[in-house]
Amino acid sequence: MKYKIFILIFILGSCTVNSTRFENRTTFSSKGFAYIYNEEDYQKKTINGKLDNSQLQIAHKDLKINTLIKIINPTTKDSLTIKNTRKINYPDFYKILITSKVAEKLNLQNDLPLVEIIEIKKNKSFVAEKAKIFNEEKKISSNAPVTSVKISNISKNKSLKNKHRKEKLFILIGTFYSKETADFLKKRITIEIPNYDSKKLKIEKKSNKEINLISGPYTTINFMKNDYSKLKNLGFEDLNITTND
Numbered sequence: 001m002k003y004k005i006f007i008l009i010f011i012l013g014s015c016t017v018n019s020t021r022f023e024n025r026t027t028f029s030s031k032g033f034a035y036i037y038n039e040e041d042y043q044k045k046t047i048n049g050k051l052d053n054s055q056l057q058i059a060h061k062d063l064k065i066n067t068l069i070k071i072i073n074p075t076t077k078d079s080l081t082i083k084n085t086r087k088i089n090y091p092d093f094y095k096i097l098i099t100s101k102v103a104e105k106l107n108l109q110n111d112l113p114l115v116e117i118i119e120i121k122k123n124k125s126f127v128a129e130k131a132k133i134f135n136e137e138k139k140i141s142s143n144a145p146v147t148s149v150k151i152s153n154i155s156k157n158k159s160l161k162n163k164h165r166k167e168k169l170f171i172l173i174g175t176f177y178s179k180e181t182a183d184f185l186k187k188r189i190t191i192e193i194p195n196y197d198s199k200k201l202k203i204e205k206k207s208n209k210e211i212n213l214i215s216g217p218y219t220t221i222n223f224m225k226n227d228y229s230k231l232k233n234l235g236f237e238d239l240n241i242t243t244n245d
Contacts, residue, residue: 027119028117028119029116029119030116031074031116031117031241032093032095032114032115033093033095033112033113033115033221033241034071034094034097034102034103034108034113035047035090035097035098036098036100036103036108036110036113037051037053037057037097037098037100046090047088047089047090047097048088048089049087049088051085051086053099053100055099056082056099056101056102056105057099057101057102058071058084058085058096058097058098059085059086059087059097060097060117061087061088061090061097062087063087063119064087065086067083067084068084068119069081069082069084069117069120070118071096071098071106071117072115072116072117072118073107073108073114075114076106078105078106079106080102080106081120082102093228093229095115095117096115096117098113111220111221114167114241168216168217168218168243169216169218169219169220169221169242170215170216170217170218170242170243171215171218171224171227171239171240171241171242172212172213172214172240172242173189173201173213173214173231173236173239173240174212174213175210175211175212176210176211176212176213177211179211182203182212182213185213186201186213189201192234193230193231193234196227196230197227200215201213201215202215214242215227224241
């Protein structure tokens with residue numbers, strides 16, 4: 001148990017800093033999969049609250065009710081700014097609960113509902129900071145630590161709006177300053193999770209100071225969920241998800 005604590009301290013000390021944890025944040029932003037509301041899921045108690053699928057409604061389990069949230073489809077760039085309707089618990093793998101009406105408005109694929117969500121605050125300094133972050137993200141597509149979420153999408157063509165491509169999905173476990181740290185974590189994962197397919201773990205160099213440890217590729221959300229859960233149980237609070245060719 002002691003060496004697990006040491007590992008986490010070592011990893012966090014070696015990661016790039018861009019945390020979205022609630023206790024440290026000024027505003028919340030996250031990228032991942034949306035959970036599209038289904039009445040049957042409520043009946044089965046997969047979720048603990050109801051939404052109206054005929055309405056534009058959303059629910060986030062951490063953000064306060066009436067919080068203004070911007071939801072973006074990173075593939076088509078469609079977006080919607082809407083108030084958080086309710087606080088409802090849903091599976092941890094997902095980042096937000098939305099109605100089918102919202103999914104339709106955003107032109108989301110039901111089998112791959114990738115979204116970016118940003119908490120909107122009426123604060124000029126916040127707007128300026130978001131503009132600064134956006135410009136930085138154009139330079140570096142994935143610059144997130146173990147405890148934050150990131151989707152990098154290579155598609156910028158609006159003509160893909162109604163096309164359903166098969167994306168290759170990857171879990172971005174962490175971004176590090178050195179390859180040694182990424183190697184260390186890769187070996188630790190194979191030791192801590194003996195049944196994890198080590199062939200899925202890959203180290204890619206993005207720049208001299210940006211080394212990514214990823215797992216994949218996965219062709220569907222369901223294939224990804226199992227490994228996502230294993231990694232989360234190991235201590236990663238919020239894992240990145242990327243899409244690549």
